[in-house]
Amino acid sequence: MDAIVTAAGKNSRMINDFKKMNKKPVHKLRLELNNKPILVHTLEKIFASEIEEVTVCLGHHKEEILNILREYSLEDKVNISINENPEVGLSKTIENALKNGQDKYYLYAAADQPTLTTKTINNMIKVLRESEHPENTISILRRRKTGKLDTAEGLGMPFCCYGKLLYRYIYDKDDNLNPILREMIKDNVEFYAIKEENELELLNINHYEEYLKIKKTMG
Known part of the structure; x- marks a missing residue:
């Protein structure tokens, strides 16, 4: 299984937080x-x-994100997919990355999920591999319930699924992921939610206060 990691966003909420603090903005991934x-x-x-x-x-x-990869000698360890038009939604970013590699299974994760544990990633992979219909199944980090789901409300990355399955739903769409996941579950795509290893895994880093909360625990 491969992974698609999204790092294409505007970082606007974090930038606004820095401006409110009268500080020079720092990209949240840095x-x-x-x-x-x-x-x-x-x-x-x-x-x-x-x-x-x-x-x-x-x-x-x-360029700022590429500089981070270079500084930590990671540029040669990853493939890069660049949106020709940066003004697109998350679904279009993933569609661009999937265009030439749909016949694989993937982990889809956001670059701002440093609390995601390797054990949870492997659990999602295991659940997908052992599912009855892996080509029609999504294993996903839970937001509410665990196990088989009947709603995609509140769900997003990280999750694992077959590239062709997701591509059918995101092709030529420019949207956030949750509406697309809701459409998939209505079409009887099977969703299995994985329990987190710790509460920090459920936190998103959109604002500076969320970063500080995680920093307090991780150091």
């Missing part, structure tokens, strides 16, 4: 935990899992 950028933590967790190849998706701030 913010450090234990003396390493958030992006590096996320990639290291994925590298340590059963994932074979990793593609990082870039759009906005691509």
